[in-house]
Amino acid sequence: MHFDVGIFLGALTSKALREAIPVTISLAVTSFVIGVIIGLLVALARSSRFRVVRYLGWTYVWFFRAIPTIILLFFVWNALPELVPALAGPGFMPFYAAVIGLSVNEAAYAAEIIRGGLLSVDDGQRQAARALGMRPAAVFRRVVAPQVIRVVIPPMANDFITLLKLTSLAYAVSLREILTVTQTQIAQTFRHVEWYSAAAVYFIVLVSIFTVGQAWLERRFVWTSAARSGSGGGMLRGFGGGMAR
Amino acid sequence: MSQGHILDEDVIAQLHAGPAGNVIEAIDIRRRYGANEVLRGVSFGIRRGEVKAILGPSGSGKSTLLRCLALLEPLDGGEVHLDGQRVGARQGRDGRLVPLGESELAAQRADIGMVFQRFNLFPHLSALGNVMIGLTEVRKVPPAEARGIADRMLERVGLGHRRDHFPSELSGGQQQRVAIARALVMKPKVMLFDEPTSALDPELVGEVLRVMEELAREGMTMVVVTHEIGFARDVASQVLMMDEGQIIEDGPPDEFFASPKQERTKRFLDAVR
Numbered sequence: 209m210h211f212d213v214g215i216f217l218g219a220l221t222s223k224a225l226r227e228a229i230p231v232t233i234s235l236a237v238t239s240f241v242i243g244v245i246i247g248l249l250v251a252l253a254r255s256s257r258f259r260v261v262r263y264l265g266w267t268y269v270w271f272f273r274a275i276p277t278i279i280l281l282f283f284v285w286n287a288l289p290e291l292v293p294a295l296a297g298p299g300f301m302p303f304y305a306a307v308i309g310l311s312v313n314e315a316a317y318a319a320e321i322i323r324g325g326l327l328s329v330d331d332g333q334r335q336a337a338r339a340l341g342m343r344p345a346a347v348f349r350r351v352v353a354p355q356v357i358r359v360v361i362p363p364m365a366n367d368f369i370t371l372l373k374l375t376s377l378a379y380a381v382s383l384r385e386i387l388t389v390t391q392t393q394i395a396q397t398f399r400h401v402e403w404y405s406a407a408a409v410y411f412i413v414l415v416s417i418f419t420v421g422q423a424w425l426e427r428r429f430v431w432t433s434a435a436r437s438g439s440g441g442g443m444l445r446g447f448g449g450g451m452a453r
Numbered sequence: 454m455s456q457g458h459i460l461d462e463d464v465i466a467q468l469h470a471g472p473a474g475n476v477i478e479a480i481d482i483r484r485r486y487g488a489n490e491v492l493r494g495v496s497f498g499i500r501r502g503e504v505k506a507i508l509g510p511s512g513s514g515k516s517t518l519l520r521c522l523a524l525l526e527p528l529d530g531g532e533v534h535l536d537g538q539r540v541g542a543r544q545g546r547d548g549r550l551v552p553l554g555e556s557e558l559a560a561q562r563a564d565i566g567m568v569f570q571r572f573n574l575f576p577h578l579s580a581l582g583n584v585m586i587g588l589t590e591v592r593k594v595p596p597a598e599a600r601g602i603a604d605r606m607l608e609r610v611g612l613g614h615r616r617d618h619f620p621s622e623l624s625g626g627q628q629q630r631v632a633i634a635r636a637l638v639m640k641p642k643v644m645l646f647d648e649p650t651s652a653l654d655p656e657l658v659g660e661v662l663r664v665m666e667e668l669a670r671e672g673m674t675m676v677v678v679t680h681e682i683g684f685a686r687d688v689a690s691q692v693l694m695m696d697e698g699q700i701i702e703d704g705p706p707d708e709f710f711a712s713p714k715q716e717r718t719k720r721f722l723d724a725v726r
Contacts, residue, residue, distance in 0.1 A: 336573035340587040341563025344555050354577040431619045
């Protein structure tokens with residue numbers, strides 16, 4: 209057996225793999241967005257004034273960080289429909305199961321990152337905002353959040369890349385993402401080397417694209433006048449820079 | 454900075470024409486952290502245009518007192534009145550003290566200007582953005598108008614040329630002047646300064662004190678916690694000495710500094726002079 213460039217290129221450009229890309233990306237992005245939203249709530253719960261709420265947040269992180277992601281996915285796909293009859297029908301598609309499994313898992317990690325971000329904002333910032341007469345929601349949105357976002361971008365990007373690769377675990381729920389498609393093709397062609405290589409290339413390209421995106425995002429959050437006047441527009445400017453022109 | 458006023462003419466007129474009586478009044482304020490009683494019954498009033506300097510060793514409760522007046526901390530006892538109105542809490546139906554919720558407190562805090570020792574400018578906003586944010590977020594002034602007001606105020610504290618700079622690009626003295634401008638555009642009834650020059654390099658202290666002196670001259674009501682004896686002597690109308698959570702001595706500056714009555718005050722003044 210040797211590496212056949214023709215088969216490798218064929219695999220790389222195959223319709224099967226090309227169709228798996230949007231599945232992988234949408235699974236990663238959807239799970240990430242939902243995970244971050246849940247994670248934010250859990251992080252806020254962990255810094256709540258109320259002890260019971262703090263414990264609930266702590267318990268969430270403890271529980272979902274402890275469970276291997278693949279067990280979580282198997283559980284959602286195979287066991288959950290037995291417990292929740294509403295999920296037993298054909299409407300409960302692999303994509304939904306994968307989103308549920310990956311996002312509750314992602315939330316546990318996102319919660320810890322966001323909590324770290326919240327802790328990093330000096331309390332003087334909140335005091336100054338409150339002293340100006342801002343209500344709690346405005347204090348969070350206009351003063352705390354932009355500063356949290358800046359510090360969580362690197363760990364969050366790291367986390368997103370981990371999640372992007374975790375999507376291959378959706379193989380467990382037969383979702384037609386990159387690994388599932390690759391395995392199917394190998395079962396038909398027995399060309400392990402070329403197909404696994406093609407799958408790896410796809411992940412390398414995807415992660416590279418998101419790494420560039422991370423660098424772009426970090427530049428949005430450089431708070432100097434030179435950075436502000438040097439760069440072009442950006443949809444995040446309003447959030448990152450507020451009224452800063 | 455020296456040309457013209459810092460405050461608008463109409464604001465100065467208002468400062469002189471407000472209701473009689475104390476602008477801000479503390480009545481038997483008490484505050485404790487656990488077993489530690491930080492404020493043990495502090496009472497004083499400030500009339501319109503008065504400047505009160507508060508001296509005292511660290512840990513005497515000066516900063517806590519200021520944060521209580523700024524409604525940033527709840528009281529464990531006593532009352533704060535702003536222009537004769539009780540703020541921070543109200544009397545419940547059963548006669549007990551009910552602290553106000555954050556939203557109600559927010560509205561009251563907007564009328565009280567606070568300047569912090571460590572400036573606490575918002576690092577993600579330019580100087581202009583820092584001065585505008587209270588106007589747009591709290592006073593609901595349209596952005597274009599708020600920009601004009603903020604621009605003028607930065608000009609008056611001598612920072613018109615730095616308006617697009619971010620806090621990390623400003624010296625400590627410039628940051629503190631932005632912080633003063635940020636509080637002033639809200640047209641506060643009183644300005645509270647918590648050791649405004651303590652975090653500054655010695656050569657930057659003057660530029661901040663000059664702005665504060667000008668404000669005092671224009672009739673702003675001010676409470677200044679400070680270690681600047683010179684400022685207290687030359688600008689304050691009244692000097693208070695705090696120790697162990699209480700005011701132990703007060704008087705007009707010439708009397709206070711020339712012949713302090715309390716042994717504790719004498720020792721403190723000897724130590725800082």
